[in-house]
Amino acid sequence: MGIPSELRHYWAQKTLSNQNLNHNGYDINNFNGRSLLIASPAEEQKILQARLCTQEGVRAGVKAAVITCVATAVPTLTAVRVIPWAKANLNYTAQALIISAASIAAYFITVDKTILECARRNAHYNKRD
Numbered sequence: 001m002g003i004p005s006e007l008r009h010y011w012a013q014k015t016l017s018n019q020n021l022n023h024n025g026y027d028i029n030n031f032n033g034r035s036l037l038i039a040s041p042a043e044e045q046k047i048l049q050a051r052l053c054t055q056e057g058v059r060a061g062v063k064a065a066v067i068t069c070v071a072t073a074v075p076t077l078t079a080v081r082v083i084p085w086a087k088a089n090l091n092y093t094a095q096a097l098i099i100s101a102a103s104i105a106a107y108f109i110t111v112d113k114t115i116l117e118c119a120r121r122n123a124h125y126n127k128r129d
Helices: 005-012 043-080 082-091 094-122
Strands: none
Touching: 043 082, 043 094
């Protein structure tokens, strides 16, 4: 028993001619372009909105991570050179850990908040009048 050759060939093949791309170059039927199902127009719109929300979140997260990296690197590196306790106890690994932990936290918190805000903005509730 195995996968029939037509399905195996379909799953293995990924070319632009087989993908259903919208105007932005996104495959609107599936993330990896190999879906056997065809999405309805409403589902296509939801998938596109979800991808745009994700991209918006990542963009905002990267900006927040860069700003946080600079905002934590300057005082950390200054403290290591000026404060005697920090000079004695914070080696290079500790300094990198402080800076990267703050940047990673800022990234994920910002991405989460941005995606949730975008999802709320795009939510369509059935209002009963």
